[in-house]
Amino acid sequence: MQSSTIVIVILVLSAVAYRVGRRRSLALVGGPRSIRDLHSLPSYYGFLTALWCALPALLLLCAWHLIDQRLILETVLSHMPGELQRLPDDQRGLLMNDVRNVVQGNVPIGEARPAVQAAAREWLRLDGLSRVAGGALALCLGLAGGAFAWWRISPTLRARNRVEKVVEIALVICSLIAILTTIGIVLSVLYEALQFFRVVPLTEFLFGTHWSPQMAIRSDQVGSSGAFGAVPLFAGTLLISLIAMLVAVPVGLLAAIYLAEYADRRIRAVTKPFLEVLAGIPTVVYGFFAVLTVGPLLRSTGQSLGLDVASESALSAGLVMGIMIIPFVSSLADDMITAVPQSLRDGAYALGATRSETIRRVVLPAALPGIVGGVLLAVSRAIGETMIVVMAAGLAAKLTANPLEAVTTVTVQIVALLIGDNEFNSPKTLSAFALGLVLFVATLLLNILALTIVRKYREHYE
Amino acid sequence: MSKSDATPARGVRQKVAAGLKRRYRAERRFQAYGIAAVGVGILFVVVLFTTIIANGYTAFEQTYIRLDVTYLAGEIDPTGARAPADLAAGNYEGVLHAALRARFPEVTDRAELRQLYGILSGAAETTVRERVLADPARIGTQESLWLLARDKVDMLVKGKVDRKLPEADRALNDREVGWIDALGAEHRIEKRFNIGFFTHGDSREPEQAGVRGAVMGSLFTLLVTLLLSFPIGVAAAVYLEEFAPRNRLTDVIEVNINNLAAVPSIVFGLLGLAMFIEFFGLPRSAPLVGGLVLTLMTLPTIIIASRAALKAVPPSIREAAFGMGASPVQTVLHHVLPLAVPGMLTGAIIGMARALGESAPLLMIGMVAFIADVPKTFSDPATVLPVQVYLWASSPERAFIERTSGAIIVLLAFLLIMNAAAVVLRSRFERRW
Numbered sequence: 001m002q003s004s005t006i007v008i009v010i011l012v013l014s015a016v017a018y019r020v021g022r023r024r025s026l027a028l029v030g031g032p033r034s035i036r037d038l039h040s041l042p043s044y045y046g047f048l049t050a051l052w053c054a055l056p057a058l059l060l061l062c063a064w065h066l067i068d069q070r071l072i073l074e075t076v077l078s079h080m081p082g083e084l085q086r087l088p089d090d091q092r093g094l095l096m097n098d099v100r101n102v103v104q105g106n107v108p109i110g111e112a113r114p115a116v117q118a119a120a121r122e123w124l125r126l127d128g129l130s131r132v133a134g135g136a137l138a139l140c141l142g143l144a145g146g147a148f149a150w151w152r153i154s155p156t157l158r159a160r161n162r163v164e165k166v167v168e169i170a171l172v173i174c175s176l177i178a179i180l181t182t183i184g185i186v187l188s189v190l191y192e193a194l195q196f197f198r199v200v201p202l203t204e205f206l207f208g209t210h211w212s213p214q215m216a217i218r219s220d221q222v223g224s225s226g227a228f229g230a231v232p233l234f235a236g237t238l239l240i241s242l243i244a245m246l247v248a249v250p251v252g253l254l255a256a257i258y259l260a261e262y263a264d265r266r267i268r269a270v271t272k273p274f275l276e277v278l279a280g281i282p283t284v285v286y287g288f289f290a291v292l293t294v295g296p297l298l299r300s301t302g303q304s305l306g307l308d309v310a311s312e313s314a315l316s317a318g319l320v321m322g323i324m325i326i327p328f329v330s331s332l333a334d335d336m337i338t339a340v341p342q343s344l345r346d347g348a349y350a351l352g353a354t355r356s357e358t359i360r361r362v363v364l365p366a367a368l369p370g371i372v373g374g375v376l377l378a379v380s381r382a383i384g385e386t387m388i389v390v391m392a393a394g395l396a397a398k399l400t401a402n403p404l405e406a407v408t409t410v411t412v413q414i415v416a417l418l419i420g421d422n423e424f425n426s427p428k429t430l431s432a433f434a435l436g437l438v439l440f441v442a443t444l445l446l447n448i449l450a451l452t453i454v455r456k457y458r459e460h461y462e
Numbered sequence: 463m464s465k466s467d468a469t470p471a472r473g474v475r476q477k478v479a480a481g482l483k484r485r486y487r488a489e490r491r492f493q494a495y496g497i498a499a500v501g502v503g504i505l506f507v508v509v510l511f512t513t514i515i516a517n518g519y520t521a522f523e524q525t526y527i528r529l530d531v532t533y534l535a536g537e538i539d540p541t542g543a544r545a546p547a548d549l550a551a552g553n554y555e556g557v558l559h560a561a562l563r564a565r566f567p568e569v570t571d572r573a574e575l576r577q578l579y580g581i582l583s584g585a586a587e588t589t590v591r592e593r594v595l596a597d598p599a600r601i602g603t604q605e606s607l608w609l610l611a612r613d614k615v616d617m618l619v620k621g622k623v624d625r626k627l628p629e630a631d632r633a634l635n636d637r638e639v640g641w642i643d644a645l646g647a648e649h650r651i652e653k654r655f656n657i658g659f660f661t662h663g664d665s666r667e668p669e670q671a672g673v674r675g676a677v678m679g680s681l682f683t684l685l686v687t688l689l690l691s692f693p694i695g696v697a698a699a700v701y702l703e704e705f706a707p708r709n710r711l712t713d714v715i716e717v718n719i720n721n722l723a724a725v726p727s728i729v730f731g732l733l734g735l736a737m738f739i740e741f742f743g744l745p746r747s748a749p750l751v752g753g754l755v756l757t758l759m760t761l762p763t764i765i766i767a768s769r770a771a772l773k774a775v776p777p778s779i780r781e782a783a784f785g786m787g788a789s790p791v792q793t794v795l796h797h798v799l800p801l802a803v804p805g806m807l808t809g810a811i812i813g814m815a816r817a818l819g820e821s822a823p824l825l826m827i828g829m830v831a832f833i834a835d836v837p838k839t840f841s842d843p844a845t846v847l848p849v850q851v852y853l854w855a856s857s858p859e860r861a862f863i864e865r866t867s868g869a870i871i872v873l874l875a876f877l878l879i880m881n882a883a884a885v886v887l888r889s890r891f892e893r894r895w
Contacts, residue, residue, distance in 0.1 A: 174701065175697070175706070178761065181733070189736070192736055254496050254498070255496065255499040262493055271500055282818075282877070285874070327503075355492075357488075381724075387848075415826075439728070440726075448721070
């Protein structure tokens, strides 16, 4: 039996349970006329019966699936010939991998070794048995649960309160997923990063200036040791983010000021969505734009000026990233500027200030904390942006402040280290998680700082 | 005011008058900066779209060559038994080569012949084979067929190969250009609507590559994302907005959601790799895992939008329901939620649009592999549209540039539809109380 069929059967059963429970509640008080004798509406008795039928059965099924593969593995192992059981751990792991391949049909059963064949047959037999047993048990539990709830139904049963309790618990679980995600991120990234720091010391990672994560397979090859000094990556990330900010902050801020303070409503209504289109374009499109248009353009401009511009320069990646961030800065700045009370402007006008003087001397200083917060959020965006730099920035970890050269960033290296089938526990792969940890912590701190500033400012005028 | 104030006041007035010209100039300058900034932003939008469309519209056309093909019995079915298995295994390459030699009898040199054979795509063989399998009686007869041309021929016909370049710098040499021009003069070359671009999976040959695999992959991935993130997001929003007591736990949840919304997407990819693939052993490259990762990524967006929608429902609705004796759960499920659903759906569509354009976390879980087959289930290896764009953008062939731009146009079209749906939904169902 497929587990999906069992799930469907259980759901059908619980639908039946709903009808049966509802009918029984009505029958107990003698029909719809005397419905006021029931504590809850009849449908709540139905829901309660259905929940008793479905929930325990589905939970059992989940639990069964979580443990049955492990149990089967143990049983198959314990039934293997003695000399295979006494193998060292890693060889036994390889053996079980062979068995698993046969079981999953990746390797035809005829091609495997006899011991593996026997184990695979046993596995398949146990697997079938476990499916049938698990399914049957779940169905029995469902029936039993439904019957129990049906038997408990009485006019005084507080069915509505119980059903609502279940609903509330489900809602709480859903809202806890956000916390679980954060915990998951922290645990998974931290765990792998700690394994990495066991091989490479933290100080070398944070302060080393040489990055070449390629570990050779043999120890006598060139570059066999690998070097994990991440300073060039941090420098590259900061350089590209700085260029992006130099583009995005002036353009975004001035555009926001113009749209909020000068433009009349019709122009604003047309222009704002037009600028926000930039925020909706996938970053991979920006990356392609950087490679296809901006990179070559900068290169040829540089040549005509006698400058040597790398085809994957920090400048082109930063410029394009800046374009991407413009709407982010402008919409945040717009919010902050419109939040400044009109009375401040009126006061400035009454003193004879021109519009631009009012904006520069009164509105902007009043909105400054909010704008700073918005810019910080934009910086964290730029640091974490991946596709543009993967496509438009280079892979060479160079420590340079020259925007015309190719630099690499934290995100580029994470992608480069993890694409493809790598051995999961090599320092090379693990270093990606260490970089991920740095990225997570850096953006988290920036966000917390920015959100605190923004919130403080908002409260100021409310 | 007495007379003693008059003198300094006049002085101030003169000072102000003297400065006015300068101040008005500064005013105009400042306004010009603003207009320039808006203009720069609009310019970027325009340049971006023109570049993509100018490079990409040609991807929707493909070059075909008309050849008089003789279905040679000796190549297709030497035994003469006409068994379907034999027919399927026939030497159709030989048939095409013969047809090309018949059209260009002057080419005899081996190296030149190889170049001549190279003007047709590998897919041309399939065309001939399908004709024969559909009707074996064609064997021995001659027919005029439109066959798919190779990518470099396509590029030449579309004018993307500079004929003025020296021969060595061109993808096609003078001989090949000559053949194409000769065929063109006989109207044997035609550009047709590129159906294959929408019906084929990925391919190493640009002329055979299509976006169907990526579109289906995106569809499966987004379906998983929608089915998980919408109910969970709405439930979380309902709890936080309607039921949650103000305590430490709910504060932590709130801060958490706001922070998660700003975590770089690639970090979610790391989570997916370490958690779903390494720990739970889910398959690599599968839309299922992609959908799970994107669910975690879009959840904050959907929760925040849903909470805003719930907040917009006036308290009077709740009070009326309570007044009629409804329980809190009944109030929310029967009265508040139905009124908030349009706003929640708008948020969900915007979240889905973001998920559709996202590629970085999917690179981490192996959705970048070259996959020629169109995925059929949630666990088949697949790729998604933005990752397909990335893959094609990193291919060296000239012809993949237009494919990349074409795929971007398809992607942007989907995004446009989704955003338009969100706008329509908002304007039709948004209520003001």
